[in-house]
Each structure stands twice: as C-alpha cells, then as structure tokens.
Amino acid sequence: METLPTTTFSSSSKSERRGRSSKTSSKPSVIMAFFSCVAWLYVLGRLWQDAENRVILNNMLKKNYDQKPKVLTVDEKLMVLGCKDLERKIVETEMELTLAKSQGYLKSGSSSKRLLAVIGVYTGFGSHLRRNAFRGSWMPQGDALKKLEERGVVIRFVIGRSPNRGDSLDRKIDEEDRARRDFLILENHEEAQEELPKKVKFFFSAAAQNWDAEFYIKVDDNIDLDLEGLISLLESRRGQDASYIGCMKSGEVVTEKGGQWYEPEWWKFGDEKSYFRHAAGSLIILSKNLAQYININSGSLKTYAFDDTSIGSWMIGVQATYIDDNRLCCSSIRQDKVCSVA
Known part of the structure; x- marks a missing residue:
C-alpha cells in the first residue's frame, strides 16, 4: 500500500520565514513613527510660536496703553x-x-474823503406815507440828496428784512429803494417791534462799514430835523473823539410787566431802579471810534428793552465823553433846537 507523500519543513526554513515576515511588518511602523514625530514637532513649534506672539502682542498692548493720550x-x-x-x-x-x-492810515467804506455825518432815519414797512412826508420837507431828494452828500452828509432810511424773507414787504422796499436810492437795508436784521434794541447795533455797524464819517446819527421816524442847524452843531464838534452826544436823561425803570416801557431785566438796575445816564432815543450821535467799537463788538454787546438804554450801557464801559446838548431835546420848547416831534 502506497503511502501519501508528506512534506516536512525543517526548523531552519521556519525561522527564515519568521525573519522575513518581521522585517516586512516593521517598515510601516518606523515610517508612521517618523511622521508622528514630525507632526508633534510641528505642533510644538506652532504652540511655541503662538506663545511668543502672545507675549509680543501683550507687550505692545501694554506699551500702547501706557502711551495713551490724556483727555x-x-x-x-x-x-x-x-x-x-x-x-x-x-x-x-x-x-x-x-x-x-x-x-x-486806512479808509473804510466807499468814500475816499471823510464825511461829516451819516444820518440813519428809522423806518418800518408801514411807514411809506411818513417817508414821503420827510422827503417833501427836511430830507432832500434826487440831485439835492447827491449834493448834500458832496457836502459830507449822507441820509438813509434804515430798515431790516421781513420775518418772511422775500415776501411782498421786502419786494416793496426793494422797489422803493430802486426808485429813490435812499435806503440802508439791514440784511441780517429782522424788522419787528421786539427786535428794535438789536436794530441799533446793526445800524451803527453797517454805517461804520459803508461810510467813513466823523459822526453817525440815529433818528427816530417821528422826528423832524433842522438839517442846517444839525450840520452846524456837528461842524463845531469836529475832531472830538469818543463823543457821545444827545439829550441826556436818567428815567425810572418800569418793573410792572405789561406796563408801558416795561424793562424785563429791571432787577439789574439797583434798589432805586433808575436807569444810568444815557442819550434819549429820539436822536443819538456817536463819533467815529464809538461806532467802530459797536461794529467790532456787536456780537457780544448786551441789549436791553430799549435801544437808547442799550447804547448807554455800552458807553459806560468805554472812555466816552458824554455831551448833553439841549438843542437835541426834540420835545423841548427851545427856539434853537435842531429837532422836533413830527
């Protein structure tokens, strides 16, 4: 009986196979271990770099905070x-x-020769008939007005603008001015009863800017002037700087609200409640340097309930020469007065 062939392996062949198998399986492990080390080194490097960056950033923030400007x-x-x-x-x-x-040394305004006076006659939107009455009496018109200016006297009706800019009131004044050429229109002033104390600032400022004159005069619209008598009075005062001229008075301060001539800031005038000495509002004359003072300081000058007391308060703070002239008391009975109530 035949026996099946058998295969026998020697111990040497077995050990050889185990050796080859172990060599083959160890290569991937080594490679994996290598890449693992590289990865760890990369991670550690980034962590170290981030830590350094944080230290640098903290130092910069601290330095900037220390150098932060104060308020x-x-x-x-x-x-x-x-x-x-x-x-x-x-x-x-x-x-x-x-x-x-x-x-x-410098000339202001459009005139190369210094004028004697600029006379501003207050007027309003509803005073057309009164303006015509003045033009037909003491105030020259047309060529006569130009000849008066050649003598050194400028006369203008003084008015502001309507609260509703550009309305029919403004247009009528513009038309009248084009025809007569005898207005000084205060573009920055609103023509209203409660704004009258401010109007005097705008007038003296505008007059000082537009004309170089010895004197600047504010006249109410209910006053008739003896023009030649006024010119003679001014001629005698030429060269007198810091002159504050008018019919001086010091009336009682009205403290009752709603009463005529009520002064809202009455408490500023002391226990006796009397106004300081000031020129009556009907006709006020200021020399050139006083008008310039108002022009320069117009924005900060305080106004009271009335324009004449407002001007008087401004004159207290400067080296003004008060000149009380009875000829400028328009309601007096003097024969030689230069103004009268119309």
Missing part, C-alpha cells in the same frame, strides 16, 4: 492743531487794522 481740553486741542496761535494772530491783526483806520 485734552478745547484749548489744548486748538494748540495741538495750531489754531490757538492763528486765533491770536487774527485778533491782533483786527486790532491793528482798527487802530490804523481810526488814525487815518
């Missing part, structure tokens, strides 16, 4: 921007120009 005042901000010096230079230049003009 600046307005003056400090202006100083940083260079505006403070510019503001000071502008103020100094304005003062120098004003001084030069007052000393005759």
